[in-house]
Amino acid sequence: MEFVDLKGLHDSIADELHRAINNVISESSFIRGPHVIAFEESFANLIGTSHCISCANGTDALYIALRALGVKMGDEVITTSHSWIATSETITQAGGKVVFADTEDDFYTIDPQLIEALITDKTKGIVPVHLYGQPAAMDEIMAIASKHGLWVIEDCAQAHLAEYKGGKVGTIGDIATFSFYPGKNLGAMGDAGAIVTNRTDLAEYCARFARHGGKHEHTIEGINSRMDGLQAAVLNVKMKYLEPWTRRREEIAALYSQHLPQSVRIPSIRSDCRHVFHLYVIRSSRRDELKSYLATQEIPTAINYPRALPFYPAYQYLEGAAERFSVSSRHAEEILSLPMHPLLSSEEVSQVCEAVNLFESSS
Ligand SMILES: *Cc1c(COP(=O)(O)O)cnc(C)c1O
Numbered sequence: 285m286e287f288v289d290l291k292g293l294h295d296s297i298a299d300e301l302h303r304a305i306n307n308v309i310s311e312s313s314f315i316r317g318p319h320v321i322a323f324e325e326s327f328a329n330l331i332g333t334s335h336c337i338s339c340a341n342g343t344d345a346l347y348i349a350l351r352a353l354g355v356k357m358g359d360e361v362i363t364t365s366h367s368w369i370a371t372s373e374t375i376t377q378a379g380g381k382v383v384f385a386d387t388e389d390d391f392y393t394i395d396p397q398l399i400e401a402l403i404t405d406k407t408k409g410i411v412p413v414h415l416y417g418q419p420a421a422m423d424e425i426m427a428i429a430s431k432h433g434l435w436v437i438e439d440c441a442q443a444h445l446a447e448y449k450g451g452k453v454g455t456i457g458d459i460a461t462f463s464f465y466p467g468k469n470l471g472a473m474g475d476a477g478a479i480v481t482n483r484t485d486l487a488e489y490c491a492r493f494a495r496h497g498g499k500h501e502h503t504i505e506g507i508n509s510r511m512d513g514l515q516a517a518v519l520n521v522k523m524k525y526l527e528p529w530t531r532r533r534e535e536i537a538a539l540y541s542q543h544l545p546q547s548v549r550i551p552s553i554r555s556d557c558r559h560v561f562h563l564y565v566i567r568s569s570r571r572d573e574l575k576s577y578l579a580t581q582e583i584p585t586a587i588n589y590p591r592a593l594p595f596y597p598a599y600q601y602l603e604g605a606a607e608r609f610s611v612s613s614r615h616a617e618e619i620l621s622l623p624m625h626p627l628l629s630s631e632e633v634s635q636v637c638e639a640v641n642l643f644e645s646s647s
Contacts, residue, residue: 335487338511342463396424414443417560447558543637
């Protein structure tokens with residue numbers, strides 16, 4: 285059993301992928317060119333924004349978006365204590381100060397009730413993460429942002445096609461970022477990322493900043509962050525399958541949730557939302573033992589992530605982490621990601637559920 289089956293996924297559409305890659309080689313369209321332009325158009329269409337700016341990876345997408353929003357030395361940016369470190373490290377890189385908020389017990393996303401108390405006269409924006417594919421509490425977050433004049437960047441790296449109250453995530457905040465790291469719900473064959481927005485001013489700044497401040501214009505100093513032609517061609521093929529692959533993830537999640545024992549905490553789905561299950565994460569009070577047991581049954585699992593962000597050495601300068609982030613720090617002790625990918629068979633899901641049942645009833 286695979287935790288994520290990239291080979292199987294690519295084998296299932298191998299002819300199309302080979303044709304797409306061969307086209308890039310025969311055209312030498314490695315940088316910019318028709319595949320990258322087509323990707324930006326299709327992805328903006330898919331998400332439903334007027335602009336998409338492709339870039340080298342999801343971390344750069346966050347950094348570029350923060351720079352487009354004008355983050356500078358001393359600005360404070362509020363984000364979740366439970367994410368991949370790209371979300372917070374880019375705030376620091378842009379010159380800002382990371383202000384973490386703890387998460388909601390049910391959903392693993394930033395707790396909107398805690399945000400207002402963290403706002404100071406230096407606060408400029410909020411970066412919610414749609415973690416594991418679950419939309420964050422966007423109505424509450426947008427209401428706080430508008431009350432205090434803050435911008436919002438949605439980190440959609442794990443949430444391609446997720447929906448919040450009928451609209452796709454990535455269309456709600458001022459700007460949103462995506463990752464196409466191979467294991468993400470839409471994955472390239474290497475690194476790739478994108479920024480989407482409906483704000484023309486931000487789109488123009490992002491495109492300029494990511495391309496050295498504009499080729500032969502250099503109105504500003506920028507960076508070099510490009511999605512290459514090979515990755516764009518691969519993504520253009522895989523994008524067509526994203527909806528059916530996402531539906532299969534939802535089916536697998538429903539099967540897991542139906543057959544796992546009561547003693548483990550299954551994922552909640554926020555009401556009126558589409559959770560796209562980048563990861564299917566359970567909680568168990570005997571997580572480490574359960575993980576070892578599943579390994580003996582050849583069932584691969586992962587911990588996403590082993591610590592809440594404020595507990596890593598990089599953030600040891602923060603004080604009082606243990607009290608301030610009690611929800612996400614407890615989650616870090618209990619969470620376990622079960623195998624999840626569109627090719628997982630219903631038999632494999634049953635096998636995982638049986639093994640968890642056996643372990644949980646053996647205490
Ligand atoms: C993967 C990920 C990123 C970064 O994307 P890369 O393409 O790996 O740079 C950012 N935020 C979250 C939540 C992620 O899961």
